[in-house]
Amino acid sequence: MSEPTSLPPSLDDLSASIQRLSEKISLVQDAVRNLTQSRVQLEGKIEDAQKRVQRILSRLPEQNDGRQLNLLGETIPTTNPEDDSEPTTH
Numbered sequence: 001m002s003e004p005t006s007l008p009p010s011l012d013d014l015s016a017s018i019q020r021l022s023e024k025i026s027l028v029q030d031a032v033r034n035l036t037q038s039r040v041q042l043e044g045k046i047e048d049a050q051k052r053v054q055r056i057l058s059r060l061p062e063q064n065d066g067r068q069l070n071l072l073g074e075t076i077p078t079t080n081p082e083d084d085s086e087p088t089t090h
Helices: 011-059
Strands: none
Touching: none
16 A cells, blocks of 8 residues: 655645744744843842942951941940939839
8 A cells, every 4th residue: 555645735834834933933032032131130139239238248347346236327326334224213
C-alpha cells in the first residue's frame, strides 16, 4: 500500500501562521519591555535603600561609645539625672 502524500501548505495557511507568529512575537516584546521597566524601577529602589542603610550605618557610634543610638536622626532631648529624681513626699 502506498502512504497518502500530504499536500503542501497553501499560501493562505502560511499567511495565517505568519500572522499568529507575529502576534505572539508582539506579545513577547511587550512583556520584555514591561519586565525591563520593572527591573529599572526595582534597581532604583534598591539603590535608595542602600543609601538609607549607609546613612544609618554612618550614624552608628563607635563601639566604645556608650551613648544612646539615634538611627532615625530624630532629636532626642538629653536627660539630666537630676530631673529624673522627683522629690518624694512622706
